[in-house]
Amino acid sequence: MDPENIKKEYTNGEVTVVWQSGKCIHSGNCVRNNPDVFQPREKPWIKIEGSSTEKIIDTVKKCPSGALTYYEN
Ligand code: SF4
Numbered sequence: 049m050d051p052e053n054i055k056k057e058y059t060n061g062e063v064t065v066v067w068q069s070g071k072c073i074h075s076g077n078c079v080r081n082n083p084d085v086f087q088p089r090e091k092p093w094i095k096i097e098g099s100s101t102e103k104i105i106d107t108v109k110k111c112p113s114g115a116l117t118y119y120e121n
Pocket of ligand 1: 072073074077078079112113116
């Protein structure tokens with residue numbers, strides 16, 4: 049795997065968000081749809097506790113690049 053393509057997982061116990069940095073096209077959809085969770089200026093940039101599981105899943109589904117995916121725990 050390209051060292052620039054970092055893969056990280058964030059979970060709240062109900063859903064796990066998988067982030068693959070190399071796929072992100074910086075559309076900003078995630079930040080617009082759910083700014084309480086997706087905060088690119090912060091570290092870690094995904095605050096998984098910031099919104100409901102349902103809203104997180106909805107947001108991840110709107111990622112156009114596949115950089116964000118999820119699975120239910
Ligand atoms: S929605 Fe997906 S492609 Fe767009 S900025 Fe977020 S992670 Fe990157």
